[in-house]
Amino acid sequence: MALVQNFPFLSIILTLSGGVICSVLKGHGARKYSTFVLCTVLIGSLLTLAHVLSTGEAYVYMMGHFPAPWGNEIRVGILETMMAALFSGIMLLSLMGGMHHIFEDTEDTKSNLYFTLVMLLSASLLALVYTNDLFTGYVFVEINTIASCALVMIRYRSGKALVATVRYLFMSLLGSGLFLIGITILYDITGHLLMENIAESVAVLFKTGTYAFPLSVVIVLFSMGLAIKSACFPFHTWLPGAHGNATVSSSSILSGLVLKGYIFLLIKIFYRVIGMEIIFQQRATNVLFIFGVLAMIVGSIKAIQEKDLKRMLAYSSVAQIGYIFLGIGLGTEAGIAAACLHIIVHAITKPMLFTACGGFMDVSGGSKKFSELQGAGLRDKLSGFAFIVGAMSMIGIPFFAGFISKVYLTTSAIETLSLKTVIALAALAISTLLNACYYIPAMLVLFTHPKKEPVSVHPRPKAMSLSLWMFIGLNFLMGCFSQPIVNAVIQGIAMFR
Amino acid sequence: MLGYFLGLVLFPMLSGVLCLVPAFKDDRKRNLFVAAVLGLNFVFVLLSFMQEGAFELLHLTDHLALRFMFDGAGRFFLLLSGLMFLMVGIYSFEYMSHEHNRPRFYLFYLLTLGALNGVCLSGNYMTLYCFFELMSLLSMPLVLHSQTNESIAAAKKYLLYSVFGASLGLGGFFLFTVYGGSTAFVAGGVVADALHHPLQLSSDLLFQRNMLLIGAFLAIVGFGAKAGMMPLHAWLPTAHPVAPACASAVLSGVITKAGVLAILRVVYFLYGSNFLVDTWVQYAWVTLILLTVLVGSTLAYKEKILKKRLAYSSVSQVSYVLFGLAGLNAWSLTGALLHAAAHSMIKDVLFMSAGSIIMHGHTERADRIDGMGRKMPMTFACITVASLGLIGIPPLFGYISKWYLCTGALMTYRNFFSWLGPVVLLISALLTAGYLFTLTINGYLKNETAESDAHEAGALMLLPMVILCALIVICGLAPKLVMQLIEFINTIA
Numbered sequence: 001m002a003l004v005q006n007f008p009f010l011s012i013i014l015t016l017s018g019g020v021i022c023s024v025l026k027g028h029g030a031r032k033y034s035t036f037v038l039c040t041v042l043i044g045s046l047l048t049l050a051h052v053l054s055t056g057e058a059y060v061y062m063m064g065h066f067p068a069p070w071g072n073e074i075r076v077g078i079l080e081t082m083m084a085a086l087f088s089g090i091m092l093l094s095l096m097g098g099m100h101h102i103f104e105d106t107e108d109t110k111s112n113l114y115f116t117l118v119m120l121l122s123a124s125l126l127a128l129v130y131t132n133d134l135f136t137g138y139v140f141v142e143i144n145t146i147a148s149c150a151l152v153m154i155r156y157r158s159g160k161a162l163v164a165t166v167r168y169l170f171m172s173l174l175g176s177g178l179f180l181i182g183i184t185i186l187y188d189i190t191g192h193l194l195m196e197n198i199a200e201s202v203a204v205l206f207k208t209g210t211y212a213f214p215l216s217v218v219i220v221l222f223s224m225g226l227a228i229k230s231a232c233f234p235f236h237t238w239l240p241g242a243h244g245n246a247t248v249s250s251s252s253i254l255s256g257l258v259l260k261g262y263i264f265l266l267i268k269i270f271y272r273v274i275g276m277e278i279i280f281q282q283r284a285t286n287v288l289f290i291f292g293v294l295a296m297i298v299g300s301i302k303a304i305q306e307k308d309l310k311r312m313l314a315y316s317s318v319a320q321i322g323y324i325f326l327g328i329g330l331g332t333e334a335g336i337a338a339a340c341l342h343i344i345v346h347a348i349t350k351p352m353l354f355t356a357c358g359g360f361m362d363v364s365g366g367s368k369k370f371s372e373l374q375g376a377g378l379r380d381k382l383s384g385f386a387f388i389v390g391a392m393s394m395i396g397i398p399f400f401a402g403f404i405s406k407v408y409l410t411t412s413a414i415e416t417l418s419l420k421t422v423i424a425l426a427a428l429a430i431s432t433l434l435n436a437c438y439y440i441p442a443m444l445v446l447f448t449h450p451k452k453e454p455v456s457v458h459p460r461p462k463a464m465s466l467s468l469w470m471f472i473g474l475n476f477l478m479g480c481f482s483q484p485i486v487n488a489v490i491q492g493i494a495m496f497r
Numbered sequence: 498m499l500g501y502f503l504g505l506v507l508f509p510m511l512s513g514v515l516c517l518v519p520a521f522k523d524d525r526k527r528n529l530f531v532a533a534v535l536g537l538n539f540v541f542v543l544l545s546f547m548q549e550g551a552f553e554l555l556h557l558t559d560h561l562a563l564r565f566m567f568d569g570a571g572r573f574f575l576l577l578s579g580l581m582f583l584m585v586g587i588y589s590f591e592y593m594s595h596e597h598n599r600p601r602f603y604l605f606y607l608l609t610l611g612a613l614n615g616v617c618l619s620g621n622y623m624t625l626y627c628f629f630e631l632m633s634l635l636s637m638p639l640v641l642h643s644q645t646n647e648s649i650a651a652a653k654k655y656l657l658y659s660v661f662g663a664s665l666g667l668g669g670f671f672l673f674t675v676y677g678g679s680t681a682f683v684a685g686g687v688v689a690d691a692l693h694h695p696l697q698l699s700s701d702l703l704f705q706r707n708m709l710l711i712g713a714f715l716a717i718v719g720f721g722a723k724a725g726m727m728p729l730h731a732w733l734p735t736a737h738p739v740a741p742a743c744a745s746a747v748l749s750g751v752i753t754k755a756g757v758l759a760i761l762r763v764v765y766f767l768y769g770s771n772f773l774v775d776t777w778v779q780y781a782w783v784t785l786i787l788l789t790v791l792v793g794s795t796l797a798y799k800e801k802i803l804k805k806r807l808a809y810s811s812v813s814q815v816s817y818v819l820f821g822l823a824g825l826n827a828w829s830l831t832g833a834l835l836h837a838a839a840h841s842m843i844k845d846v847l848f849m850s851a852g853s854i855i856m857h858g859h860t861e862r863a864d865r866i867d868g869m870g871r872k873m874p875m876t877f878a879c880i881t882v883a884s885l886g887l888i889g890i891p892p893l894f895g896y897i898s899k900w901y902l903c904t905g906a907l908m909t910y911r912n913f914f915s916w917l918g919p920v921v922l923l924i925s926a927l928l929t930a931g932y933l934f935t936l937t938i939n940g941y942l943k944n945e946t947a948e949s950d951a952h953e954a955g956a957l958m959l960l961p962m963v964i965l966c967a968l969i970v971i972c973g974l975a976p977k978l979v980m981q982l983i984e985f986i987n988t989i990a
């Protein structure tokens with residue numbers, strides 16, 4: 001066993017213990033320590049990815065060599081390591097981009113707790129990505145829920161954030177409750193919790209036709225539970241409040257990563273627990289498809305009506321999550337690959353937009369209303385540039401990341417050859433237009449000279465500039481040289497089987 | 498070849514960015530610089546006539562390559578846009594002196610030129626789409642230049658129509674990649690011969706054929722948005738009146754032709770004229786075109802605001818060009834390309850004259866120019882020449898192209914379109930005379946109603962107008978000059 005194979009497990013432990021350590025450090029110490037841990041995780045994940053790519057096969061890692069049911073297993077494949085690297089990298093950039101806001105928005109004595117939460121969130125995301133055990137998955141779903149709710153709430157003296165958190169908590173707990181019931185029923189009819197074992201028994205059950213009804217209930221429970229948690233339409237109502245009122249880094253992390261963690265878990269369950277053939281026959285994907293299409297349209301329309309930049313971006317996330325569910329809902333391997341690509345694209349684009357939004361707030365007296373933001377793109381040129389790049393990417397202009405995932409979504413929709421093809425193409429066309437309908441007016445506001453006296457501008461922190469440049473670079477890289485990533489995603493999905 | 502690509506696409510774009518440097522705050526210096534860039538661009542265009550062939554610059558993914566090529570069709574439109582941008586550029590030096598934010602105008606003017614050259618050089622569907630979208634985005638700031646609420650709304654409308662049109666084109670692209678195969682442009686089309694005859698096809702192949710036809714229709718309607726074809730024509734009359742005259746001139750004279758080029762590429766270089774001939778796509782397309790021609794002319798006839806009238810006129814005239822394209826044979830195509838050149842020159846002259854009237858005659862309305870011709874004789878002389886050309890009076894350029902268009906229609910269609918087409922074109926020509934001659938008549942013959950301080954435009958504004966008028970006459974007398982440029986059509990239709 002190569003040394004680097006131990007790393008995925010180590011990264012979970014490192015981040016979990018990081019949470020504990022950050023809670024006893026002072027604010028700036030916690031900042032340094034969590035940055036260090038995230039860097040380590042990023043580098044380690046990339047090394048693991050290189051290793052898995054070179055060997056070309058996934059491996060299962062048993063903690064302490066105890067077999068189930070005593071021990072716990074994680075599974076490491078191409079897609080898992082890619083997601084781990086993506087999540088830790090974006091987490092790092094989001095933190096860097098909103099660092100000064102974190103210290104402004106939290107109470108002085110509690111700023112270290114922010115990093116505790118970030119560490120716990122990273123740990124749970126990594127565990128969700130890697131886990132091979134359904135119940136471990138549930139445990140970390142709960143940790144993830146608590147940590148992300150706290151990330152919204154920690155904003156100092158904000159009543160709105162508190163209300164949003166309570167809403168978020170309710171919806172999230174409902175989601176994890178459904179998920180837990182699903183696991184219970186599945187455990188009841190198969191007697192296993194490890195993914196491979198469940199998959200074997202489910203295949204047998206399906207062939208013999210026993211427990212057909214409970215099985216469909218399980219699929220519905222998993223889909224609904226995780227759809228609620230990932231803010232799929234019509235369960236999206238909590239999202240704009242939570243993302244719109246949190247501090248900048250929290251918004252970036254929540255929209256870029258937390259939603260994606262659940263979706264990735266759903267894809268993993270579809271492939272590794274239930275089996276894709278059964279999912280397609282159960283038509284569970286059709287429901288997700290319809291939700292996805294509706295989310296794309298409704299999210300965009302809501303975004304058009306919004307007068308607040310951050311809430312607009314949050315509604316845009318609803319629409320983008322719709323794209324991902326549309327890909328999953330197509331019910332083909334190509335569709336899932338396109339959905340995974342869109343996960344990556346949205347994860348590198350939306351945090352950039354939120355970070356840029358933080359930059360605009362700095363130069364507009366802290367307001368995020370369009371009326372106050374006039375000319376903000378001219379006062380903070382780098383944020384303005386990043387916003388243009390992000391908006392172009394979300395609309396789907398060539399050379400930007402968003403174009404690539406849209407190309408794959410569309411081609412996979414065309415190859416499906418059913419009623420879904422027509423609906424998906426129409427939805428993609430309409431939502432592209434709607435995206436343009438709110439990003440372009442937003443840009444026009446940001447780049448027109450304001451009539452009022454400009455607010456005093458304090459210099460942009462270096463960390464934020466660096467993070468914005470990295471985001472912009474990533475976006476262009478993904479837009480122009482995406483073939484290796486696409487290949488890896490397709491290979492990674494093939495590995496799920 | 499890479500050198501020519503860089504010279505034609507990146508050089509104007511980088512020079513555009515240079516317009517913002519502090520050294521060019523001074524108008525004189527910046528104008529000289531812009532003139533030099535436009536001149537050099539024109540030289541590059543002429544030099545590129547020695548190039549032939551294609552190359553791939555970059556692969557976005559394995560199936561999406563950026564491919565550029567130098568061929569007859571691209572060169573024809575390169576020459577057209579190079580010439581028009583040079584002429585309008587010279588005109589703008591004086592015209593822009595009463596507008597604000599001049600460096601920004603030239604930034605986007607040159608960026609648009611670069612993107613337009615990119616459209617002309619595109620060697621596959623993907624590249625065409627990229628540069629098309631780029632051109633829409635970069636030309637939007639030209640429309641919203643004055644930044645009044647009206648112009649911002651117009652710019653949004655322009656962009657939405659363009660983005661929606663281009664995304665329809667993108668839909669056509671996806672259908673073609675899935676059902677048609679390689680999307681690199683090849684003269685004569687790349688669709689397999691087996692698909693050409695619907696009666697002998699198995700159900701699978703018939704399905705494939707139908708999907709390809711849908712793709713073709715999507716692309717035609719989508720790219721038709723830029724060419725002002727119904728149902729996506731409405732941006733033109735909104736965007737043109739609010740933009741500065743020089744921006745309207747390039748928008749209507751050149752950028753609408755980019756839509757024409759895109760359709761030409763898709764129809765003749767991807768699907769092939771033999772595949773589309775006698776299909777529902779051709780008939781639906783021609784129906785849309787004839788409707789556009791008629792509606793455009795009628796609305797122009799009723800319109801009182803000068804630039805809006807010219808915009809409606811563009812809607813109808815660019816559809817003449819499309820009418821030639823839809824003929825799907827060499828004769829009609831000759832007419833189409835000749836009319837593309839004729840309309841570019843004529844509409845540029847008309848918009849530039851409209852700019853002079855707005856700037857020096859202080860009115861935007863076509864019914865307030867009574868007697869102005871005596872104070873601005875050169876401007877009105879140019880309007881007269883251009884109007885005669887657009888109506889199609891021999892021996893001016895517009896006559897030749899319309900002759901090819903009408904005879905082409907008579908030869909092409911085997912059903913009622915063969916007489917309906919020419920009849921619609923004739924009615925529209927009559928309406929054209931109605932809305933353009935009134936300008937000359939009112940300007941020269943009527944007496945002034947009120948004292949105005951109108952006076953003739955300066956030399957820099959008149960020079961390009963006169964040059965283009967001379968070209969209209971020369972090309973009308975010796976159409977062979979232009980015909981030599983479009984000999985490539987024998988290989989594609």
